[in-house]
Amino acid sequence: MNPANFQASLTAVQEKYPDVADLVQGEAVALINAGVSFFGFDPTSEALKAGGATDASVQRQRMGTNVTLEQVRQLVLTQLENTESIQKPVATQITDLAAGGQALEVSFRANVTDRNGAPLELQVFQYLALRKTDLYVVTLSTNADIASRYAAVFRGIGTSLRFIPPRRYEVSLDDDPVKGSPDAPVTIVEFSEFQCPYCGYYEREVFPRIDEAYIKTGKVKYVFRDFPLTSIHPNAQKAAEAGGCAAQQGKFWEYHDLLFAHQDTLDVASLKQYAADLGLDSAQFDACLDSGAMAEEVAGDVADGQAYGVSGTPAFFVNGIKLTGAQPFEAFQEL
Structure with missing residues (x-):
């Protein structure tokens, strides 16, 4: 995927989640130029299981109540520790976001199979940020054997998450009821x-x-x-x-x-x-x-x-x- 197409994916994320900013075009383009192939922002089993490719996704989860990042960390650890395909231990840390605020950084390895059924080891990085009662999850993953090559760039993308004030339209009331x-x-x-x-x-x-x-x-x-x-x-x-x-x-x-x-x-x-x-x-x-x-x-x-x-x-x-x-x-x- 070329930088222009990747920018289109970022725009699509903004349209779907208007209160989340893009993940910094410069970092994304750097990753593309380094030879990484992106599937875009819709995580699918095929994307996760395709050998030699990097997957990026952004998801929003409604928590229903106010929670802290520490509570999110405990929840995530519990879920991952009880998932058989996830290698232990799972590493977590609270990290600062470039635009202010903090996110939970989670990194782990997962055992999956590629599209041909062969074993595949993935390195997964997640960045979880809270806005009111919504949890935003940025997930970046690639083959474990090449993960060290992209770890710094992944961190640059993850920590660039920022929230944009939603657009306010000047909406006419006309003479309607x-x-x-x-x-x-x-x-x-x-x-x-x-x-x-x-x-x-x-x-x-x-x-x-x-x-x-x-x-x-x-x-x-x-x-x-x-x-x-x-x-x-x-x-x-x-x-x-x-x-x-x-x-x-x-x-x-x-x-x-x-x-x-x-x-x-x-x-x-x-x-x-x-x-x-x-x-x-x-x-x-x-x-x-x-x-x-x-x-x-x-x-x-x-x-x-x-x-x-x-x-x-x-x-x-x-x-x-x-x-x-x-x-x-x-x-x-x-x-």
């Missing part, structure tokens, strides 16, 4: 659509907790913006327009809840019936929906979302910091 205090210190903007199953899961399982803990307590102002994925959800566009028509009559959030409760029935006739069920002025609502009066509003939301890098739903911006996918409640707590 808002729930919560206008003076709340935190603003969450959700880009969503009514036919998306992941959005439905979030609305049923996560949003009620955010509502109780943050919106109703005045801590969060919550904004809903439309992002219908029309290529895969044929009813999403008109459902989004219907939400806008309900908002005209001051009933967006009630209508929002009703649509997510009936995600499998979002045809136009049903959208009109839900409005009637809520006591909306049916003639006004139906005329709004049939005329496409809200189509431009929905298109504006989609254009804004695309400008912020949204490509799927749900997507969230918490005071400008992007979260993608049906995130658990804990992900919002961390921000």
Whole structure:
């Protein structure tokens, strides 16, 4: 893999784990120029078992609670000591990171087999760093018989791990529906659509907790913006327009809840019936929906979302910091 391709791998890591920086391009290129072949950042059994190759990976593990590096060390030692393929002893030490902070350095040898079934001895270096309740693990491995050649460079890469402040987007609220205090210190903007199953899961399982803990307590102002994925959800566009028509009559959030409760029935006739069920002025609502009066509003939301890098739903911006996918409640707590 040439340096340009390796840089692409580093970029991919940043996109997947936006709060982790690259592992220092200069060190990586030096390793490549020294003749090491990289498989990239997706560890697979094939990569680990391929003879004569070096594997690099970055993983994030949610610990669920605050832990110390010493507790991590004890956990790692227990796991490795009980793994038959790992040679003992396992060496560990707390090391300083170049950008500040510390990491746990773990080194050991592992007995595996290559792709032909022949025995292979690997030298593995791991660098484990904590950020809040997340543990980041940088793993670098190569054939044991050539490991001494690259040990210093591995250490340079491992100790170059640093955390980058997440990007904050200037997200427009447009004139979209808002729930919560206008003076709340935190603003969450959700880009969503009514036919998306992941959005439905979030609305049923996560949003009620955010509502109780943050919106109703005045801590969060919550904004809903439309992002219908029309290529895969044929009813999403008109459902989004219907939400806008309900908002005209001051009933967006009630209508929002009703649509997510009936995600499998979002045809136009049903959208009109839900409005009637809520006591909306049916003639006004139906005329709004049939005329496409809200189509431009929905298109504006989609254009804004695309400008912020949204490509799927749900997507969230918490005071400008992007979260993608049906995130658990804990992900919002961390921000």
